[in-house]
Structure formats: C-alpha cells, structure tokens
Amino acid sequence: MSKAVSLLTKRVGKINPQSVEDYVSMGGFEGLKKALTMEPMAIIDEMLEATLLGRGGAAYPAGKKWKQLYNIEGSPKYIVCNGDEGEPGTFKDKILLRDDPMSVIEGMAIAGYVFGANDGYIYIRGEYRLIQAAFKESIEACKKAGFLGENILGSGWNYDIHVVSGAGAYVCGENSALLNSIEAQTGRPRIKPPHLAEVGLFSKPTLVNNVESFADVPLIVNMGGKAFYELGSEGDGGTKLVSICGNVNNRVVAEVGLGHVTLRDLIYDEEFGGGIPEGKELKFFHMGGQSGPIGFPEQLDTPYTAKALKKEGLSIGSGALVVLDEDMCIIDYLLKVCEFFIHESCGKCVPCREGNKQVHNILTKFKNGVATEADLELLQRLSRTMTTASFCGLGQAACTALDCCIKHRRAEFEAHMRGECPHCFPKE
Ligand SMILES: Cc1cc2nc3c(=O)[nH]c(=O)nc-3n(C[C@H](O)[C@H](O)[C@H](O)COP(=O)(O)O)c2cc1C
C-alpha cells in the first residue's frame, strides 16, 4: 500500500496555478468561505487542536503562535509568509509557491481575517524569480475574483498581499532578519524580546509563518483541527512535505502523514527516494538543511515525527533530507557545511563570525592528518560556545551537524588523526 499522501499536494501538476477557476474546481477557497462565517477565536481553536508544528524549521506550534498574537493589543497587525527557503537541500515550499500558489494565498487570507489585518507580505527567495512573477499574477487573479482586495466576498473586509524578493542571504530566512529586509533595512536579526508578535513589521504586531504552514490552514479550517491532527501522530499533526535529494535515485518532494513513515521508507521506498544509486551503501543523511542534525544507518527505523526523531537527537527542521553514500568523507562534508556558514554569517556577533572560521581551521587539520586529541576537544568547546553565545539561530545551529558526527562517528575523526581515510589519504 502506498505510504505517500496527496492532500497538500493534491492540486500539484493538475491545475493551471494562475487560474482561480481551476483552483476552485478542486476545493480552493472553501476554507476562506467557511472562515468568514466563523469567529476568529473559533478558527484559532481549530489551529490549536490541529497541532500544526510550524514547517519553517523551529517547529513552534502554529495555534499557540496565533493565540499569542490574538491576545496582543495593537493595530494594524501584519501577516508575513516566509518563503525564503534558504536551507540547502530544501525545495518543498517551491512546489507550493509554483504549482499551488493560491493555497498559500488562501492560508494568508484566513490569517488576515483572524487578525483583522489589511496587509500581508510574502517574502520569496530571490532565486525564485519566475515564481515571484507568477505569484504576483495569482494575486491579481484572486483580486479579480473577489477572494482578495476590496470587500472580500462581500464581507466588507479588505486585504492585500505584497510580494517581496529576497536577495540571496540565508540569514534573511530568520524571522526578524526577514522583517528588517522587508523594511528595506540590512537583513540582520533583531534582539528578542520584544517578540515579533508585539513589535514586528514596521514595529507592529506581526505573524510570521512558513509557506507550508500557511498552505495547511485552509485544510485545517475545512476538515477541522481534530481530523487534521489525526493525519499525523504523537503530538505532530497533519501531513508533511519532505524534499529528498543527494545520493538517491529519486530527487523528489514527498508528502507523508507525520509518524506514518520511517526514515528508511523515505530513503529507500520506490515512491520516495528509491534507494542509493549503483547499489552503494548509505553513509549518513542530513536532515533539515545545513543547520540540522546528521543521522546514520542505525537510526533508519525512526518514525518521521518530531517526538520520535528528537529521541534520536534528530529533527525535521526545514523538511530537507539529503542522503550521502559511502563515497563521502565526513570531514570533507563538515568542511563544506562550515564553508556555508562562514559565507552566510552576517558578522554581527563574534561567536558565529569568528567561531565558524576556527571550526574550519581545525577541521582542515583533520583533513590534512595533523590534528590531535586536543583539536577534537577544542572543536567540542567551540561548538558549545557558538551554540550558547551566538546571537541568532544561524550561529546557534552551525555546529549541529558537527556535534552529531563527533557523537556517532568519533572513530572517523580519530582515524583522520592517524592519517587513515580512504578518501583523504588514498593508498597507492
Ligand atoms: C538562519 C535561519 C534561516 C531560516 N530560514 C527560514 C526559511 O527559509 N524559511 C522559513 O520558513 N523559516 C526559516 N527560518 C525559521 C524562521 O525564523 C521562523 O521560525 C519561521 O519562518 C516561522 O514559521 P513557522 O512557525 O510556520 O515555521 C530560519 C531560521 C534561521 C535561524
């Protein structure tokens, strides 16, 4: 029996993404219509029951976030959709933005109604230029059809969505840096508190959710929070999009019920990753982008749900699953991860700006076979310092992959100290 689900992705590839008629013919805007007949707090109750853990990486419960914003005084309130999708190996929001943009628009509109907002902003990754243009077309089509703009569906409520382009900085996916970037300020994180729900976009109360999180909202309103929750399990409601890539036969975006598949299913099942090319062995897999944890073959039977993964020191993060085969050296891989963080560090704080460079220097010693036990100790101390003292999530998570590798594959570091590695020190 198929383990793939087609709920969030049910319209993908089946409709013209810029056609309101097509969207409506497959259930589109039913959620918004229903929402407009409901009290805002009743919608938030459904969100709470749905237990939708935010799909952008931090897995913060969306219902809780909505309730917090609801209880905050102040107007106007703004709705912001995070479509920066900067985590390497992550391309699941792209599918929604490109192939079913109106599901995101509908989710943002329902949020707009709940908070009495008149303006929503969607920040789309700079590299998705064509998607940005098509998304603007979709907005215009929705306005013409009365689902956005003035007096939406005769309700007397006005709501518009503005598209803002990213410019290639990974840190701008961090929610406060994202707001600075929308405000045309330098894309650097803000100090928190105050939280964005209180002092957000243009210093007003603001909701920031991920693209997939917003696309889930019409489903929740339509089917009810309980039914949505039951699509998942273990305190993790709904379905999840997973982008699978690297050394796999199929590089795909899969939709699965949370907790209803294991990591092994995602990597090896024909309908998902389809296994590793040329029959090679799995060496490790990287979850949730460069900031996420690395897992190993002995963890493959872990169910894909926040709770089960956490027990293993793993997490869903951005929804990426990058697979690496036996030909990849762990030190080489970690050097690449580190180069990414050196490049993307905004430079605002010392632990991240300098720490990543130091980690790279020490890893290079391992690569060259001149590292010692003291270097391994230093790597761990650096990691602890960066994780606890960095200003934002970028620096705090930069050593997650390194920590997993030291914990589970210390022997590979020790082998490099002795100059033993088939990739770095091949025997003639
Ligand atoms: C360095 C960094 C990059 C991030 N990039 C993204 C991103 O590209 N997309 C995203 O939705 N969230 C990203 N986040 C998480 C956001 O800060 C925020 O938690 C999220 O947009 C909230 O939406 P959610 O609750 O629906 O997940 C990033 C966080 C950090 C620290």
Ligand code: SF4
């Ligand atoms: S941790 Fe510090 S230097 Fe790194 S991106 Fe965040 S604010 Fe910038």
